[in-house]
Amino acid sequence: MRKLLTALALVLAVTPVFAGRLDIAVIQFGSERTPEELAAALSRTNLSEITNSDRTITSENELKAGNVLFAQSFVASPGAGFATSTRLGNQRADVKGQLGSGRVSVNIDIIEGVKLGLRNYATSNYNGSGPVSSAPQIISMKQTRIKGPQVEKGQTKMRTLYLTTILVAQYQP
Known part of the structure; x- marks a missing residue:
C-alpha cells in the first residue's frame, strides 16, 4: 500500500511539469x-496579449478592430482532455476539449442571460479542431453575411453586413 501511495504521489508531482499553457x-x-x-498576422503576435481587452490590442492591421467574444x-497537458466553466456578470462560458500531439479540439458554449421565470437566455456555440503550436493558429472560421434594411434620410436601403468569426488556439509548453 505504501508503494502505491508513493507512486501516486510521484505521478501527481511530475504531471504539472509536462503541462503547458x-x-x-x-x-x-x-x-x-x-x-x-x-x-x-496571428503568427506575428501572442494570443494572450492581443485578447487582453474587449477589442484586439495589436499593431497588426489585419487584426485591428476585432471584438474579443x-x-x-x-x-x-498533451494527450489529456480539459474542461472549465467561467461566469462573468450575466454570461457563462463552458469549455471542453482535447489536447493531443500537436492538435487541439475545442467546444465553447457561451450562455447569455439567466433562466429565471420569463427571462430567456441565448446560447452561442463555437467549436473546431486543428493544429496547435507556440504561435496562434486558427482552428475554426465562420463568415456570415447579413442583409437588412437601413433607413437613411427617410429612405430605406438594403444593407449588407459581413462578419468573420475565428476560434484561435495557442499552446506554450
Missing part, C-alpha cells in the same frame, strides 16, 4: 477577412 479565444471582425491574411488561458 493553452490560450483559446473567439474573435469577431465586422468585415470580410481571408484565412491567409489572418493566419499571417471570449478569451481564456489555462493549464493543459
Whole structure:
C-alpha cells in the first residue's frame, strides 16, 4: 500500500511539469477577412496579449478592430482532455476539449442571460479542431453575411453586413 501511495504521489508531482499553457479565444471582425491574411498576422503576435481587452490590442492591421467574444488561458497537458466553466456578470462560458500531439479540439458554449421565470437566455456555440503550436493558429472560421434594411434620410436601403468569426488556439509548453 505504501508503494502505491508513493507512486501516486510521484505521478501527481511530475504531471504539472509536462503541462503547458493553452490560450483559446473567439474573435469577431465586422468585415470580410481571408484565412491567409489572418493566419499571417496571428503568427506575428501572442494570443494572450492581443485578447487582453474587449477589442484586439495589436499593431497588426489585419487584426485591428476585432471584438474579443471570449478569451481564456489555462493549464493543459498533451494527450489529456480539459474542461472549465467561467461566469462573468450575466454570461457563462463552458469549455471542453482535447489536447493531443500537436492538435487541439475545442467546444465553447457561451450562455447569455439567466433562466429565471420569463427571462430567456441565448446560447452561442463555437467549436473546431486543428493544429496547435507556440504561435496562434486558427482552428475554426465562420463568415456570415447579413442583409437588412437601413433607413437613411427617410429612405430605406438594403444593407449588407459581413462578419468573420475565428476560434484561435495557442499552446506554450
